[in-house]
Amino acid sequence: MIRFAVLGHLAHTADDFSLNDMPGGAGRLDVLCRCVTTSLFLSHGMRRDVEVYLVLLGPPDPPRTILFSGENVRYLSPDERSAGSLIKKALDIHAGDEFRQSTPGVYVRKGGLEDLLSGHRFVLLDESGTDVRTVSSLPENYLLSDHMNLTEGEIMQTGDLPVFSVGPRALHADHTITVLQNELDRRAAGWTS
Amino acid sequence: MIRFAVLGHLAHTADDFSLNDMPGGAGRLDVLCRCVTTSLFLSHGMRRDVEVYLVLLGPPDPPRTILFSGENVRYLSPDERSAGSLIKKALDIHAGDEFRQSTPGVYVRKGGLEDLLSGHRFVLLDESGTDVRTVSSLPENYLLSDHMNLTEGEIMQTGDLPVFSVGPRALHADHTITVLQNELDRRAAGWTS
Known part of the structure; x- marks a missing residue:
């Protein structure tokens, strides 16, 4: 199982925003979508072996974590509004300490980075890290920040994680995931160059 | 200058759609956005040396080509609605045979693939092609299709173009561009692995 976890520092933790204004009213939820x-998504199919954890840290009730399971997710299209709509539905149900399903393959719970790191061992993706192409064996779990840098507290929490980079320029979180997926695809298919 | 051109087979050629329904009412305009x-986009900046050509082939009046100039574009944010809004404005002005500016850095003209190919020499990006990592010198201009395959007519028009692939799996057009940009970034920065 491949896991991507993204910290949304401003992302709203209630269903209090419009799908027409996810960058503003939802705290850059467009990035997470x-x-x-x-x-x-693949061109004509889904990556069933991938999970995505969105750590929402914005108002009014942070933290919340939303999980999209590639194996089970339904009603998801590639456009931003589609993911945003499923996130709204997840924020509309009561969240407890364990994941509860809001729509097929989408789950929500209280808790944020600390709970995430206690469940799996992650690698941090950041342009300061080791080039992924030079890593002999790539791990399963990757942590990214949204458009903002890690806070001091988050740096403390993640200080012992390995740091990998996908390239020489600072990219959007979603673009970083795309490049990492490509590297994983190449290795799975035996492309050696 | 790096150029990406994307064929939007169903993408509407008039300002007759809602930004709330770009996948449906606008003919998968979300892909082009x-x-x-x-x-x-870079994480905190724009790629000023890139141009994007969107070839709109849907109703009511195809073909139209919309050009986004990284050097000159303004009022563009990374969310889909932002690009969609600028495309709507471009489709709202009279299009002639030459590019006319609709908003800063966004231009529209009549014409489609034939005009595109007469202006620049393109490489086709498709999963059937030569691995880009093995190409010693990467060209400047890249042509992609949206979620649909090339038509028979388009295959005829592009039959003599080199075909490059970014990886072993069929990806969305935007994801393909992301991976290609990473390969270009690595070469520009002298990352040799």
Whole structure:
């Protein structure tokens, strides 16, 4: 199982925004929507072996984590509004300490980075890290930040994680995921160059 | 200058759609919007040396070509609605045989693939092609199809173009652009792996 987790520092934790204004009213939720799409979609199919964790840290009730399971997700199209709509529905149900399903393959719980790191061992994706192409064996779990840098607290929490980079320029989180998926695809298919 | 051109087989050629329904009412214009974003955006900046050509082939008056210039574009944010809004404005002005500017850095003209190919020499990006990582010198101009395959007529028109692939799996057009940009970034920065 491949897992991508994205920290949404401003992303709203209630169903209090319009799908027509996800960059503003939802706290750059558009970034997280694109991360869902690029993590899960192939040209004509889904990546069933991928999970996406969105860590929502904005108002009014942070943190919340929303999980999209590539194996089980339904009603998801590649456009931003589609992912945004499923996130709205997830934020509309009561969240407890364990994941609860809101729509098929989409789940929500209380908790954020600390709970995430206690469940799986992650690698941080950041342009300062080791080139992924030079890593002999790529791990399964990848953590990214949205358009904002990690906070001091998050740096403390992630200080012992390996840091990998997909390239020399600072990219959007969704673009970083796309490049990483390509590297995984190449290795799975035996493309050696 | 790097150029990406994307064929939008169903993409509407009039301002007759809602930004709330770009996948349906606008003929999968969401695909083209994401191609604009990934072609032009870095994490905190724009790729000023990139142009994006969207070839709109849907009703009511195809073909139309919309050009986004990374050097000159303004009022563009990374979300799909932002690119869609600028495309709507471009479709709202009279299009002639030459590009006319609709908003800063966005231009529209009549004409489609034939005009595109007469202006620049393109390489086709398709999963059947030669692995880009093995190509010693990458060209400047890349042609992609949206979610649909090339038509028989388009295959005839592009039959003599080189075909490059970014990886072993069939990806969305925007994801393909992202991976190609990464390969270009790596070469420009002297990353040799």
